[in-house]
Amino acid sequence: MRNVLRKEMFLSASVLTYLFVLFAFMFLLPGYPILCGAFFVSLGLFQGFQSAREANDIVFSALLPIAKKDVVKGKYLFVCMIEGLAVLLMALSVVLRMTVFSNLAVYRNNALMNANLFALGMACVIFGLFNWVFLGGFFKTAYKFARPFVLFVIAAFLVIFVSEALHHVPGLKVLNAFGTESLMIQILLLSSGIIIFFLMTVLSYKGACKSFERIDL
């Protein structure tokens, strides 16, 4: 599997995929819908799928001495690696905003969501949606990606809109906790986001393996 992942990194991936990981630092932007950072990281991954299709990457991979399902596994592993890297950068930003920047007025006077553990959990949900809607949809044909990407965009922006506004709903102010306020709830929300990510990714991966086995290349 190491070789498959290496092929994804050095042959299949687009430079943009790596560059767009830096959008994770949008978690540091004040007065901006920070979850868009997760969307832009996904956009970078999508660019990689576009360039890979132009390079006949899927057929090339299927001809390598690996099982067909390992082609799918390689794509999922690479995508999860990029998403994991982005979550790490976002986590770094969240830690900064929960500690040294927690009392900065520019962050406190913000109508949109605060970069806290709940935001990090929701970024995981957006990545999970990318894996479920886009990756799962892509592997139904292994070449059509416009429809799954449009569906992902709709789903992602719905999640972004709801997440950014949710703390204004009476009783949900805790979602916008600053510093280490309501830490246990924050950790619980982050854990829920991570679990949702894994559930969506695993379910999507299993479906993608089945679809990919059935399609003609």
Add this chain to the structure above:
Amino acid sequence: MTIVEVQDLVKRYPSFELKNVSFSLESGRIAGFIGRNGAGKTTTIKSMLNMIHTDGGNVSYFGKSLKGNEAEIKKRIGYSTGTVSWYPRKRIRDIVDTVKRFYDSWDEAVYRKYLSYFSIDENKTPLELSEGMKVKVNLMLALSHRAEVLILDEPTSGLDPFSRNELLDVFSGLRNEGVSVFFSTHIISDIEKCADDIIYISGGEIRGALPKAEFVKRFSQGKESLEDTIVRLERSALNA
């Protein structure tokens, strides 16, 4: 010794059907897979490489079914799919550097030999290569890991006559080393030059899978060439 067995392959498309395709390949022999455009050559080859989902039949290599042993079998076979180019903007060197890691049997000396034999500049990208050179790159990849069977889809298409002759010489050399070569073509003179066996497909059906001499004995009339025989068979199938 039989090393590849294709049994009753069926693949149904809305406008075409591969009908119970069966044949076998022996070690140390060159089999030419012949048929006109659209006869089912590429569909058969794709089925042999598990690139399409068949509706029936089985393909086995070295006595093992391709299903369930795909990775192990693919390490022992080499394949080339004509002029398709991979990663057009990556250097050949970088593509090879990734591919060779998948094969325990990768032979750097053999790779260097074919690099020089085919006059391939590994610092070029596929985008900078002619169609014929792309075929050569694909062949070089297929040949550099000491494959026991080579499955080649139209390997001589796009090649100039000199390169075609070179390639047919390579096939003959490999045969002497015990490698089995299976190549599809619609250039009948290539088959006449080097094939030991002929597998003839028409309309998705195998019409004959025989040693070349027996094929000629069974299908040729008078002193007609193999090309004339195939053209006549195709015409009669069209008129039937």
